[in-house]
Amino acid sequence: MSGAAGGGVRRFEHVGVIVDDLEAVTAFFADLGFEVAAPMRIEDEWVERILGLEGVRLEMVMVNAPDGSGKLELTKFHHPVDPATDSADAQAPAVNRLGFRHIAYIVGNLDSTIERIRAKGLDTIGEIVNYENIFRMCYVRGPEGLIVELAEESN
Structure with missing residues (x-):
């Protein structure tokens, strides 16, 4: 049984990329030719439930491949932040x-x-x-x- 016939994956939607400097990363993808959507701020209970995190405050920008083949969801978490961001590695x-x-x-x-x-x-x-x-x-x-x-x- 194929994925679509069985209710599985029907198409590729996007890849999520967690970043610290949303402006710099967005500019990088714009320089590569991506189409940049308007930034969004998200602070709501529904996102906390999906992510399994409390007190979520984030900014997000979608960048789209010019041919429509896929998107990147660039996300900056203001809260909670990843403790590994202090690591040079x-x-x-x-x-x-x-x-x-x-x-x-x-x-x-x-x-x-x-x-x-x-x-x-x-x-x-x-x-x-x-x-x-x-x-x-x-x-x-x-x-x-x-x-x-x-x-x-x-x-």
Whole structure:
């Protein structure tokens, strides 16, 4: 039985990304070409019930891939805050750490995209490589250690 026929997953909706500097992370994704929705403040009992946390106060911004293929929910918790945010290790996770580690996007022009992020003081993690004449690609470390794979399709 397929997932949809059995009442399971029907489509991808979004990935939640918890951040400390919502403005910087939102600007990073805007520079990559994401469409940015209006920020929201959430402080309500329903979110506390969903999250299993008390006293929740958060800000959230949805950023959408321009082709509508998916969204990121960027969330800044004002309360309660993650105690691990004081750890330098939490700010720069290794590319091989277990768990969800990066997201990948196709870009129209890899060189101009990299120029824009370098102008903001960010850079690639390793090199820009040609993968079997299918993609030119690289990993970029954004604000707060977020890792994004960028790929330009080869003609």
